[in-house]
Amino acid sequence: MLKYRGSHLIRSGFIGLVLIVLVITVGLQTQRLVSLATSVRHQALFAEAGGLAPGNDVRVSGVKVGTVSGVSLQRGRALVDFSVSGKVRLGSDTTAHIRTGTLLGQRVLTLESAGAGRLRSADVIPLSRTGSPYSLTDALGEFTANTAETDTAALNQSLDTLSATIDRLAPQLGPTFDGISRISRALNERNE
Numbered sequence: 435m436l437k438y439r440g441s442h443l444i445r446s447g448f449i450g451l452v453l454i455v456l457v458i459t460v461g462l463q464t465q466r467l468v469s470l471a472t473s474v475r476h477q478a479l480f481a482e483a484g485g486l487a488p489g490n491d492v493r494v495s496g497v498k499v500g501t502v503s504g505v506s507l508q509r510g511r512a513l514v515d516f517s518v519s520g521k522v523r524l525g526s527d528t529t530a531h532i533r534t535g536t537l538l539g540q541r542v543l544t545l546e547s548a549g550a551g552r553l554r555s556a557d558v559i560p561l562s563r564t565g566s567p568y569s570l571t572d573a574l575g576e577f578t579a580n581t582a583e584t585d586t587a588a589l590n591q592s593l594d595t596l597s598a599t600i601d602r603l604a605p606q607l608g609p610t611f612d613g614i615s616r617i618s619r620a621l622n623e624r625n626e
Contacts, residue, residue, distance in 0.1 A: 473500060473517040478530040478543075478559035483512035484567040486532050486541045492516045493535075494524075494545050502543055511561065516543055526551030531565040541567070586622035593618050 480486075483505050492500035500518035507513070518524065527549030535542035553559075597611035 474520050474555050475503070475515065475517050476524070476553065476555060476557070476559070478514045478516070478564050479508070479561045480512040480514060480530075480532065480564045480566050481561060482566045483514070484532040484541060485539070486512075486514060486543060490541050490543060491535060492518055492543045492545065494518075494522055494547065499545075512566075513558075514543065518545070523547065524553040525549035526553055526557075527563065528553050528559060529563045529565070530559050532567050534567065586618070590615065590618050590622060 486502060486505055488502055488504050490502040491498045492502060499522045500516055502514060502516045504515040505512055506515075514530075524545060525547045529546045529548060531544050531546075532541055533544050534540070547553075593611065593615045597615055
């Protein structure tokens, strides 16, 4: 009889310990569990992820309404999984954009609700209604490509002509345009 009683106590103690751990875990994570139960999962397809990562905020009108849960590659495009609070109504033509959310460059996913219908959790926001961020690297690359095609000799001559014309019209503006001409020449020499 003692043998049976001992194993029964061990089993009861183990079950009690598991229940206590479960109650403490649920008690400490109630807000998170409630948000998981009431949030709606969505997906959006982007040309590029633009630095968006799991854990980044999802915002509507500047207010945090959810989080990014995953970013994956699908046929050469970035598929972003995110969850939004069930209280937020998103229209059937909702748009999504990746933007810079902080001065340190952390990305956020911004949503703009549009359309008469309702965006369901199974719907994927298509590439035509999403926008990736314009990165500084891309901007500098385009600037370099555009300036490489500039005829700097013709630009220098035009600025010299403009400077001479302004010198005759308003002598006080001449030094300003002379400075611009010097900058143009310096850029020309640097490009060579």
